[in-house]
Amino acid sequence: MAVFKLAERNLVRRNSVKSPHKVALGAGVGALAALALAGCSVIGTGSEGGSQSGSEGPDGAGSGVVQVVTHDSFHVSEELIAAFEADSGYTVELSAPGDGGALVNQLILTADSPLGDVAYGVDNSFASRALDEGVFASYASPALPASAEQYVIEGSDALTPIDIGDVCLNVDHEWFAEAGIDEPENFEDLLDPQYEDLLVVTNPATSSPGLAFLLATVGAFGEDGWLEYWEGLADNGLKVVDGWSDAYSVDFSGSAGEGDRPIVLSYSTSPAFEVGEGETEAPTGALLNTCFRQVEYAGVIAGAANPEGGQAFIDFLLSDEVQADIPEQMYVYPVNDQVELPESWTQFAPLADDPHEVDPADIDARRDEWIQAWTAAVIG
Incomplete structure (x- = not known):
């Protein structure tokens, strides 16, 4: 072999x-x-x-x-x-x-x-x-x-x-500046029609960052609200891919990607890598209100x-x-x-002060159930 x-x-x-x-x-x-x-x-x-x-x-x-x-x-x-x-x-x-x-x-x-x-x-x-x-x-x-x-x-x-590391959404600063649209700051902002077709994430059934992000929404919205939130994202043009590399390197408009999606699931540390030598500003940024500690x-x-x-x-x-x-x-x-x-890293790669959390026992007991419910609601 x-x-x-x-x-x-x-x-x-x-x-x-x-x-x-x-x-x-x-x-x-x-x-x-x-x-x-x-x-x-x-x-x-x-x-x-x-x-x-x-x-x-x-x-x-x-x-x-x-x-x-x-x-x-x-x-x-x-x-x-x-x-x-x-x-x-x-x-x-x-x-x-x-x-x-x-x-x-x-x-x-x-x-x-x-x-x-x-x-x-x-x-x-x-x-x-x-x-x-x-x-x-x-x-x-x-x-x-x-x-x-x-x-x-x-x-x-x-x-x-x-x-x-903190799994969280990243944004392409240049794209939003050129489009004249305010950058989102939190989960709820992403349901606004002005962010339609702008978000790409990874599938929680095939990607550990994807599952971490699903858990972040469970932590943010609770058992009664997380799935409804995802349905709202799907209605607003959410794109789902299998793995991080496709999301960040293909669909994302920032970094080395040539895609048309300026909001991507990545890490709080990702913007630090995008800063070139001698630069004082990162071209991308992490939304620290959307993080899950991995x-x-x-x-x-x-x-x-x-x-x-x-x-x-x-x-x-x-x-x-x-x-x-x-x-x-x-x-x-x-x-x-x-x-x-x-x-x-001090300036461009902070860990979230208050990442979203889910009890490990709940993850163990309900992970498969949550993934199945997510798949039915988002993928169909």
């Missing part, structure tokens, strides 16, 4: 165009990634055609391969991956089956034939589903910083918090061929070097609050 190996990832990185929290691959590079993942939905883990499993060398270092399964926005600097390989003795192989929602679905579907050794990118809107299905093995990392303890899932050490986790996959390698990779993600690398690479906040952030 084909695997998206580190050398191929390096080629992708050198030829890719970065977007906030995600990377939009060029056509040729996208073809490479497609070929790397084509023809199979699982990666061999020591069986015929798969990669060799990890083991411990005579000096105590690991050997063999650690297979890392991520969502399609994972990025850590190449030199840090190389340092991990040199220090640990493992060779890193990466694969990305899709957005965060697709990642969880694939991990569940392949539980009897694991995709790899460790997964990164399961967020707090999908975490309970993965835990309920027994996808991850227990592991409490000794590298977990004190500031991350608030994000540990109660009653389980199978998922380790790595980073946080926590992304990593976990050792149950039944992994190389669980020790998976544990080592989680410790690596929590290292000071990687935590400091996360903001510029993935445009989310590290869970280690002692890490120095880029200067531009």
Whole structure:
């Protein structure tokens, strides 16, 4: 089976165009990634055609391969991956089956034939589903910083918090200035006819940001009002796409997108990436009244061929070097609050003071019900 190996990832990185929290691959590079993942939905883990499993060398270092399964926005600097390989003795192989929602679905579907050794990118809107299905093995990392303890899932050490970010709507300042229309400020504004056909979001059934945004509306409008709100958005020309990359890089009028929608679902940190060197204003902005706090986790996959390698990779993600690398690479906040952030983040990438919240127990109990109701009302 084909695997998206580190050398191929390096080629992708050198030829890719970065977007906030995600990377939009060029056509040729996208073809490479497609070929790397084509023809199979699982990666061999020591069986015929798969990669060799990890083991411990005579000096105590690991050997063999650690297979890392991520969502399609994972990025850590190449030199840090190389340092991990040199220090640990493992060779890193990466694969990305899709957005965060697709990642969880694939991990569940392949539980009897694991995709790899460790997964990164399961967020707090999908975490309970993965835990309920027994996808991850227990592991409490000794590298977990004190500031991350608030994000540990109660009653389980199978998922380790790595980073946080606020999912919220972004606007294209230039588009609104040229159109002579005031920018929206909150959820309710988007129902106004002047914003008809201007909003693009992602599907909560296929996208973790999409589900986070659905949860934001549940938190904002309550059980009796959230679905009616979405029906109003649909009547006002809402566009729904499967994943973040399509929304931000294709349909959005701002950033590198060439679309006709100046309001897009993204992250509060996205505008910081859009600020060019020497610029003092961001061309896009986040609507901080529309945010949901997203926590992304990593976990050792149950039944992994190389669980020790998976544990080592989680410790690596929590290292000071990687935590400091996360903001510029993935445009989310590290869970280690002692890490120095880029200067531009203070002005252009704030976290929301009061993000919308939904009780984790309610998410666990009603997530599927909410997605089904949303699909019937919005997609039909």
